[in-house]
Amino acid sequence: MSNDWIDIGEIDAIPRxxxxxxxxxxxxxxxFRTQQxxxxxxxxxxxxxxxxxxxxxxxxxxVTCPLHNWVFDLATGEAMGADVGQVRSYLVRIEDGRxxxxxxxxxVAAQ
Amino acid sequence: xxxxxxxxxNGMAPGRMLEHLFEAAPGRFAVxxxxxEPRVNYNRLMLSPVLSGEKTYEEIIxxxxxxxxxxxxTLHKAAPVTLIDRVAKRVVSSNGIVADYDRLVIATGSSPxxxxxxxxxxxxxxxxxxxxDVDKMLAPGPGSKVVVIGGGLLGLEAAAGLKMRGMEVTxxxxxxxxxxxxxxxxxxxxxxxxxxxRGVTVITQANTQRVVGEDRVTGVELSDGTVIxxxxxxxxxxxxxxxxxxxAAGLAVNRGIVVDDQMRTEDPDVFALGECAEHRGTCYGxxxxxxxxxxxxxxxxxDAPAVYGGSVTSTKLKVTGIDLxxxxxxxxxxxxxxxxxxxxxxxxxxxxxxxDHRIIGAVLYGETSDGPWxxxxxxxxxxxxEMRDTLIFGQAYQGGTPLDPMAAVAALPDEAxxxxxxxxxxxxxxxxxxxxxxxxxxxxxxxxxxxxxxxxCTHLVEQLLHLxxxxxxxxxxxxxxxACTDYGHDDVRRLIIAKGxxxxxxxxxxxxxxxxxxxxxxxxxxxxxxxxxWPGEYADDGQxxxxxxxxxxxxxxxxxxxxxxxMWGGMTSPKELxxxxxxxxxxxxxxxxxxxxxxxxxxxxxxxxLLGVWADLNAAGMVSGAAYAKGLRTVKTCVGSDWCRxxxxxxxxxxxxxxxxxxxxxxxxxxxxxVSGCPRNCAEATCKDIGVICVDSGYDIHFAxxxxxxxxxxxxxxxxxxxxxxxxxxxxxxxxxxxQGRYLERIYKxxxxxxTPSILANVVTDRSKRRHYFERFVYAQTFxxxxxxxxxxxxxxxxxxxxxxxxxxxxxx
Numbered sequence: 001m002s003n004d005w006i007d008i009g010e011i012d013a014i015p016r017x018x019x020x021x022x023x024x025x026x027x028x029x030x031x032f033r034t035q036q037x038x039x040x041x042x043x044x045x046x047x048x049x050x051x052x053x054x055x056x057x058x059x060x061x062x063v064t065c066p067l068h069n070w071v072f073d074l075a076t077g078e079a080m081g082a083d084v085g086q087v088r089s090y091l092v093r094i095e096d097g098r099x100x101x102x103x104x105x106x107x108v109a110a111q
Numbered sequence: 112x113x114x115x116x117x118x119x120x121n122g123m124a125p126g127r128m129l130e131h132l133f134e135a136a137p138g139r140f141a142v143x144x145x146x147x148e149p150r151v152n153y154n155r156l157m158l159s160p161v162l163s164g165e166k167t168y169e170e171i172i173x174x175x176x177x178x179x180x181x182x183x184x185t186l187h188k189a190a191p192v193t194l195i196d197r198v199a200k201r202v203v204s205s206n207g208i209v210a211d212y213d214r215l216v217i218a219t220g221s222s223p224x225x226x227x228x229x230x231x232x233x234x235x236x237x238x239x240x241x242x243x244d245v246d247k248m249l250a251p252g253p254g255s256k257v258v259v260i261g262g263g264l265l266g267l268e269a270a271a272g273l274k275m276r277g278m279e280v281t282x283x284x285x286x287x288x289x290x291x292x293x294x295x296x297x298x299x300x301x302x303x304x305x306x307x308x309r310g311v312t313v314i315t316q317a318n319t320q321r322v323v324g325e326d327r328v329t330g331v332e333l334s335d336g337t338v339i340x341x342x343x344x345x346x347x348x349x350x351x352x353x354x355x356x357x358x359a360a361g362l363a364v365n366r367g368i369v370v371d372d373q374m375r376t377e378d379p380d381v382f383a384l385g386e387c388a389e390h391r392g393t394c395y396g397x398x399x400x401x402x403x404x405x406x407x408x409x410x411x412x413x414d415a416p417a418v419y420g421g422s423v424t425s426t427k428l429k430v431t432g433i434d435l436x437x438x439x440x441x442x443x444x445x446x447x448x449x450x451x452x453x454x455x456x457x458x459x460x461x462x463x464x465x466x467d468h469r470i471i472g473a474v475l476y477g478e479t480s481d482g483p484w485x486x487x488x489x490x491x492x493x494x495x496x497e498m499r500d501t502l503i504f505g506q507a508y509q510g511g512t513p514l515d516p517m518a519a520v521a522a523l524p525d526e527a528x529x530x531x532x533x534x535x536x537x538x539x540x541x542x543x544x545x546x547x548x549x550x551x552x553x554x555x556x557x558x559x560x561x562x563x564x565x566x567x568c569t570h571l572v573e574q575l576l577h578l579x580x581x582x583x584x585x586x587x588x589x590x591x592x593x594a595c596t597d598y599g600h601d602d603v604r605r606l607i608i609a610k611g612x613x614x615x616x617x618x619x620x621x622x623x624x625x626x627x628x629x630x631x632x633x634x635x636x637x638x639x640x641x642x643x644x645w646p647g648e649y650a651d652d653g654q655x656x657x658x659x660x661x662x663x664x665x666x667x668x669x670x671x672x673x674x675x676x677x678m679w680g681g682m683t684s685p686k687e688l689x690x691x692x693x694x695x696x697x698x699x700x701x702x703x704x705x706x707x708x709x710x711x712x713x714x715x716x717x718x719x720x721l722l723g724v725w726a727d728l729n730a731a732g733m734v735s736g737a738a739y740a741k742g743l744r745t746v747k748t749c750v751g752s753d754w755c756r757x758x759x760x761x762x763x764x765x766x767x768x769x770x771x772x773x774x775x776x777x778x779x780x781x782x783x784x785x786v787s788g789c790p791r792n793c794a795e796a797t798c799k800d801i802g803v804i805c806v807d808s809g810y811d812i813h814f815a816x817x818x819x820x821x822x823x824x825x826x827x828x829x830x831x832x833x834x835x836x837x838x839x840x841x842x843x844x845x846x847x848x849x850x851q852g853r854y855l856e857r858i859y860k861x862x863x864x865x866x867t868p869s870i871l872a873n874v875v876t877d878r879s880k881r882r883h884y885f886e887r888f889v890y891a892q893t894f895x896x897x898x899x900x901x902x903x904x905x906x907x908x909x910x911x912x913x914x915x916x917x918x919x920x921x922x923x924x
Contacts, residue, residue, distance in 0.1 A: 006918070008915060008916040008918075009915045009916050013910060013915050014910070014915065015653075015654055015910060016654065017628060017654040017655075018654050018910075020910060020914065020915040021914045021915065022914060022915055022916045022917070022918060023914050023916075023917045023918065024917075024918040024919075025918070025919060028914075031915065035627065035628045049668065050669075050670070051670070052666075052670045055658040055661075055662075055666060055670075056631070056658070057630075057631040057634060057635070057654070057655065057657070058654065059626070059628050059629050059630045059631060059634065060626060060627055060628055060630075064630070064631030066657065066658040066666055067666070067668070069631065071630075071631070
């Protein structure tokens with residue numbers, strides 16, 4: 001159902017190998033764009049010490065937390081390597097160059 | 112009284128001979144060396160990596176000045192011997208140095224052979240023999256056209272090196288296929304193809320008629336009339352033993368200086384060694400036989416019995432990316448059999464020549480790991496009937512052993528030769544590892560010499576370390592940058608320059624990165640190397656910088672940022688302080704702190720407020736203090752002669768001058784400076800990366816201090832008489848560090864790694880080198896001195912500073 005998805009902006013608003021945030025009542029969500037233009041969304045909070053994942057370096061389909069270098073799989077939100085933890089992931093898709101995020105109960109567009 | 116030993120020549124053979132001699136008969140000889148070259152002993156085998164830019168001269172030195180001093184050796188540099196007087200037992204050099212000898216060793220090596228075609232004396236015709244030749248060969252620079260005459264080992268290494276330096280290279284080879292003395296035609300063809308793929312033109316059966324040119328070289332004409340344009344001709348057709356001196360001294364000379372099995376000439380007190388010697392009718396040009404001779408001569412001089420019985424040699428081509436091995440005899444004949452394996456698409460060719468079931472020749476192309484195994488069987492004359500069916504597949508296929516390279520090395524007998532250059536067998540290496548408690552490659556090299564010459568057996572030695580030490584072996588000698596590559600930082604830096612790589616994707620493609628776009632370790636390092644090495648050409652990749660350098664502020668534990676404006680030399684003013692106070696009020700900045708580097712830190716700034724904070728600070732004339740950067744941070748000063756009754760110089764003024772000169776420069780890790788106006792050192796300069804202590808007579812420049820994870824006082828680099836000179840030295844030092852430092856390596860660690868003598872040589876003692884580094888820094892600064900805050904206030908990277916969307920609760924639900 002198309003109205004379950006909300007338009008959060010165009011894909012080119014995010015640099016390749018970069019991320020930007022969406023603010024929601026549930027907290028910030030980091031939206032990532034890979035070199036190959038895949039889009040992923042994760043809760044912007046590292047489970048280790050709450051580091052903002054959106055500020056990390058994006059490589060392949062993973063991101064390294066800027067505070068203490070934990071690495072997360074963008075697709076699953078799971079910590080990689082020796083670290084154990086997971087951040088919540090959100091469904092996103094691209095349509096006509098726009099990024100759509102699946103609505104959760106608590107959010108809807110403000111503007 | 113020690114005996115006087117005089118050595119004519121300072122190449123690899125006499126160098127090795129002396130090592131053996133000092134071990135066998137310490138203190139017995141007073142040694143004097145005459146070296147025609149103006150330098151110490153270096154590893155001539157490694158000239159090709161120097162030519163291609165993969166190594167530097169400093170890295171291939173065998174014996175440094177300290178070694179000669181430690182062993183009491185008198186080394187006369189740039190002093191070719193012109194006369195040997197065997198009656199008076201003395202030698203005379205061209206610059207008039209006279210030395211008496213009890214024993215004399217002639218080790219004059221060989222000279223390049225230059226075919227006497229018309230035009231061979233024109234400027235622009237060079238040979239490839241020593242380090243001076245390398246400098247000459249590099250002179251034409253990238254893009255110029257070069258002809259290499261000679262498609263043997265030397266010519267091909269020269270061609271590959273010049274190609275890597277960006278020159279257009281044509282190889283002219285007289286024979287039908289390349290390296291026909293070491294390779295059969297099939298392998299020669301594969302080699303030709305590999306060079307063609309690298310963009311080197313190879314012309315075989317090319318008979319050079321003359322070198323064309325009026326005042327200097329403009330081309331080469333072949334006998335069929337073809338003219339190839341070029342601005343340099345490298346003659347690499349062969350070498351001749353250098354025997355003129357011996358001949359003039361009346362010694363017996365055929366092709367080389369005739370010696371017996373103890374390396375003695377017909378004069379009992381005169382010996383010959385190395386490429387200039389002829390033993391049982393043979394002259395050698397490869398390093399392994401020379402080292403064997405060196406050992407025999409050392410024992411002879413020490414009065415120990417020793418016999419040199421001649422050598423069987425094997426050859427490896429030292430061109431990165433081309434694997435080639437050949438040994439023994441591989442001509443065809445009635446009584447010989449051969450086994451051949453070809454895999455054209457993988458570019459693999461292996462050929463074994465057998466006689467009476469024994470290997471007498473081996474040519475391996477594309478896959479050479481079994482070379483030492485075949486060579487070992489060749490030398491020992493092993494009967495191969497038992498393994499005939501699988502012999503060509505290599506050692507891993509023998510006796511059902513699994514396909515594990517470690518197993519192949521494990522299966523080698525103790526007497527199998529691992530290092531061909533130095534004749535070191537497996538048992539000696541494993542014995543040294545356990546006996547001397549060695550833990551790494553450097554230790555093995557130091558104690559056994561294995562892998563210390565051409566380095567092509569390095570992986571075998573590493574496997575032996577692994578086998579002997581098990582999991583405790585940590586191959587830290589070359590720590591890869593990260594899991595994305597096997598290259599260490601130094602290799603990556605060298606290859607970036609040598610291959611002219613100017614973007615992160617180019618580096619990853621050319622150096623065969625294992626991941627598609629790197630990781631958080633290698634990307635920032637590569638970005639720095641490219642910024643430092645290609646100023647003005649490389650486009651900085653923000654996405655490969657850590658967040659602090661991307662948003663030009665320091666991220667704090669709660670995701671807010673700290674902002675530090677520059678205060679030149681730690682000086683500020685009421686106007687600046689007022690602006691800072693206003694900003695703190697306006698944006699409700701929760702904490703304001705004075706830093707250790709004499710700056711003011713505004714802590715707890717929200718990311719969304721950064722642009723507003725910077726705009727206000729810019730308006731008051733302040734720029735980014737780079738407190739977040741792997742770059743120049745702060746120059747701390749004391750009040751100096753302006754105010755202090757002890758101040759000897761204007762330390763504040765000099766600190767401000769340094770900071771204004773150097774701000775904006777990116778460096779491998781942060782760089783902190785300080786200038787103290789007198790030795791009381793109120794600016795605490797002696798724990799900084801670079802510190803200046805002003806004295807009455809000028810400026811003492813210190814460096815390599817640390818006051819962080821490690822505590823380390825600085826070392827005194829040098830004294831400068833004037834402020835200008837001090838500035839030039841400090842800037843050159845910083846540039847040297849920018850070019851040599853590994854990413855995240857502070858100056859004190861870099862200095863420890865490369866050694867103070869090499870730093871002194873580059874930025875203090877040699878004025879022209881210092882200028883060269885200084886000017887490169889100045890050039891790079893023209894692109895670096897842009898205030899990043901102002902750029903962003905004016906709209907750069909706007910996406911960094913605002914959320915892309917804001918979602919709120921839907922009231923109706």
